[in-house]
Amino acid sequence: xxxAAGGRPAVILLSGGLDSATCLALAMADGFVPVTLSxxxxxxxxxxxxxxRLLAERAGSEHIVIDLDLRxxxxxxxxxxxxxxxxxxxxxxxxxxxxxTYVPARNTIFLAYALALAEVRGAADLFIGVNALDYSGxxxxxxxxxxxxxxxxxxxxxxxxxxxxxxxxHTPLIDLTKAEIITTGIxxxxxxxxxxxxxxxxxxxxxxxxxDSCLLRAKGFREAGVTDPTRYQNEAGAT
Amino acid sequence: xxxAAGGRPAVILLSGGLDSATCLALAMADGFVPVTLSxxxxxxxxxxxxxxRLLAERAGSEHIVIDLDLRxxxxxxxxxxxxxxxxxxxxxxxxxxxxxTYVPARNTIFLAYALALAEVRGAADLFIGVNALDYSGxxxxxxxxxxxxxxxxxxxxxxxxxxxxxxxxHTPLIDLTKAEIITTGIxxxxxxxxxxxxxxxxxxxxxxxxxDSCLLRAKGFREAGVTDPTRYQNEAGAT
Numbered sequence: 001x002x003x004a005a006g007g008r009p010a011v012i013l014l015s016g017g018l019d020s021a022t023c024l025a026l027a028m029a030d031g032f033v034p035v036t037l038s039x040x041x042x043x044x045x046x047x048x049x050x051x052x053r054l055l056a057e058r059a060g061s062e063h064i065v066i067d068l069d070l071r072x073x074x075x076x077x078x079x080x081x082x083x084x085x086x087x088x089x090x091x092x093x094x095x096x097x098x099x100x101t102y103v104p105a106r107n108t109i110f111l112a113y114a115l116a117l118a119e120v121r122g123a124a125d126l127f128i129g130v131n132a133l134d135y136s137g138x139x140x141x142x143x144x145x146x147x148x149x150x151x152x153x154x155x156x157x158x159x160x161x162x163x164x165x166x167x168x169x170h171t172p173l174i175d176l177t178k179a180e181i182i183t184t185g186i187x188x189x190x191x192x193x194x195x196x197x198x199x200x201x202x203x204x205x206x207x208x209x210x211x212d213s214c215l216l217r218a219k220g221f222r223e224a225g226v227t228d229p230t231r232y233q234n235e236a237g238a239t
Numbered sequence: 240x241x242x243a244a245g246g247r248p249a250v251i252l253l254s255g256g257l258d259s260a261t262c263l264a265l266a267m268a269d270g271f272v273p274v275t276l277s278x279x280x281x282x283x284x285x286x287x288x289x290x291x292r293l294l295a296e297r298a299g300s301e302h303i304v305i306d307l308d309l310r311x312x313x314x315x316x317x318x319x320x321x322x323x324x325x326x327x328x329x330x331x332x333x334x335x336x337x338x339x340t341y342v343p344a345r346n347t348i349f350l351a352y353a354l355a356l357a358e359v360r361g362a363a364d365l366f367i368g369v370n371a372l373d374y375s376g377x378x379x380x381x382x383x384x385x386x387x388x389x390x391x392x393x394x395x396x397x398x399x400x401x402x403x404x405x406x407x408x409h410t411p412l413i414d415l416t417k418a419e420i421i422t423t424g425i426x427x428x429x430x431x432x433x434x435x436x437x438x439x440x441x442x443x444x445x446x447x448x449x450x451d452s453c454l455l456r457a458k459g460f461r462e463a464g465v466t467d468p469t470r471y472q473n474e475a476g477a478t
Contacts, residue, residue: 069306105355108395112351116344145394152387156347156379 005031010125010170011118012036013110014063016051018195018217019173022185023129024059026172029188034061035121037114041068041106047205051196058191066113107140111149115167119157124165131173131181133216146171178220186226193229206231209238244270249364249409250357251275252349253302255290257434257456258412261424262368263298265411268427273300274360276353280307280345286444290435297430305352346379350388354406358396363404370412370420372455385410417459425465432468445470448477 010032014020027034036059038052049065056063107128114126130141139145150169159167173181185192197217198207207214209232218238221228232238249271253259266273275298277291288304295302346367353365369380378384389408398406412420424431436456437446446453448471457477460467471477 067306104358104397105351105392105395108354108392109348109351112344112348115347119343139397140395142394145391148387148391148394152384152391153344153347155381155384155387156344158343158378 005033005125007031007033008125009033009035009121009123010127011114011121011123012061012127013114013129014038014052014055015129016048016055016195017129017197017213018178018185018190018192018220019129019131019181020052021055021129021190021192021195022181022188023127023173024055024061025185025188025190027125027127027170028059028061032125032127034059034127035117035123036061036063037110037117038063038065039068039110039113040065041103047196047198047201050205051194054194058194064117068109105140107138107145108149111153111169115153115157118167119159124159124167125170126167127170127172129173130171131176131178133178143171143174146174177223178216179223182220182224182226186224197230202233204231206233207238208233209236214238244272244364246270246272247364248272248274248360248362249366250353250360250362251300251366252353252368253277253291253294254368255287255294255434256368256436256452257417257424257429257431257459258368258370258420259291260294260368260429260431260434261420261427262366262412263294263300264424264427264429266364266366266409267298267300271364271366273298273366274356274362275300275302276349276356277302277304278307278349278352279304286435286437286440289444290433293433297433303356307348344379346377346384347388350392350408354392354396357406358398363398363406364409365406366409366411368412369410370415370417372417382410382413385413416462417455418462421459421463421465425463436469441472443470445472446477447472448475453477 010027012024012027012034014024014036015038024034024036036052036056038049040046040049053063111126111128118124118126128146130146146169150167153167153169157167159165176184182192196205197213199211199213200208207230215238217230218228249266251259251263251266251273253263253275254277263273263275275291275295277288279285279288292302350365350367357363357365367385369385385408389406392406392408396406398404415423421431435444436452438450438452439447446469454477456469457467
């Protein structure tokens with residue numbers, strides 16, 4: 001990585017998960033000065049926001065938390081009274097259907113706020129940690145969605161009218177497997193003990209080990225040959 | 240107008256101004272069942288939200304108000320500590336520059352929420368009351384912005400993945416002058432006394448008569464040959 005950005009500001013969406021933590025590290029390795037943005041969006045647990053705060057602090061980054069109330073709309077297992085599905089094995093995940101953990105238009109809303117923040121701060125760069133594993137199931141993680149958002153964003157803002165620096169949405173993880181993301185992050189010094197992936201953690205922030213996200217995380221660490229520092233509710237860990 | 244929509248739900252962005260009030264009336268005249276959506280977004284006054292509530296109530300529409308805090312970002316005279324510009328005459332307005340009342344990425348954020356609500360409710364139609372007068376100054380009121388948002392929205396959601404009814408963003412006011420909007424609304428029975436346009440009303444909700452929005456509204460009513468029911472802070476009204 002080179003300091004290609006030369007200290008320019010970039011807005012980084014930070015969820016507290018391992019993907020966005022790696023995304024932040026990649027942006028910084030590329031020379032951007034990060035402004036991290038997280039959301040308290042009526043998810044069942046505040047563990048994600050706390051993880052984001054710790055990650056931003058460790059990175060020495062400014063961190064902004066926005067309160068959204070997506071519970072007003074419902075429609076997702078992450079924000080409404082719908083059970084988070086549990087599985088015994090990662091092979092049980094069906095990438096051909098949209099999971100009930102999908103939050104309607106979530107990434108559109110997150111990127112819209114990131115765009116507003118970028119415009120106010122004069123940042124022309126946004127980072128979002130979507131990757132290949134997500135976009136099999138979530139419509140708003142697909143490369144074609146991000147490309148369409150970027151086109152829209154350039155028409156939505158001063159930059160679009162005034163012809164100044166066009167806004168670019170970076171997705172450095174888009175083609176990486178979970179194992180590749182972890183390997184990249186370890187090289188950059190990411191402390192994955194600070195990250196959280198579970199859709200259904202307990203009040204102590206310990207992972208369930210059986211939701212889609214836990215299974216994919218555990219598989220990634222296994223394949224990367226790295227020990228996952230995640231704390232689990234059961235001593236057995238993830239399957 | 241025909242009942243072309245046959246009772247299908249549509250999400251209508253309702254600001255409490257005369258444009259969105261007319262937009263709501265047009266959607267209903269076209270047979271849509273409206274779900275109106277308003278935002279408390281750190282604007283200096285709550286007059287807009289109250290006007291929206293009254294308009295929705297009069298229309299017999301469900302009304303959802305979302306709290307956003309765009310003050311966290313600042314950058315606009317409507318949400319930060321920047322004076323709202325006042326003029327003596329509508330001819331003083333300069334359509335060639337973006338006004339300081341522009342709120343960064345506001346319509347992107349509003350439409351993103353509308354998209355989420357539409358997806359949860361199974362609505363394939365969104366209405367936003369942008370019009371020709373706005374898009375000379377605000378980047379996110381331009382037809383090309385709305386068209387790009389629609390393309391993005393269809394990639395962002397279940398509809399895009401599952402190939403069900405594509406989402407459509409309706410902008411029925413886009414080519415109308417303020418006078419034409421008012422004439423249309425009067426025909427449809429819109430009570431413009433319920434609407435508010437001023438960027439800088441007093442605590443009683445009375446208009447300043449001298450901000451861009453007041454001047455454009457007054458000009459519209461004058462050209463439509465209709466008396467504006469707006470209550471002003473000064474007896475002289477708008478110039």
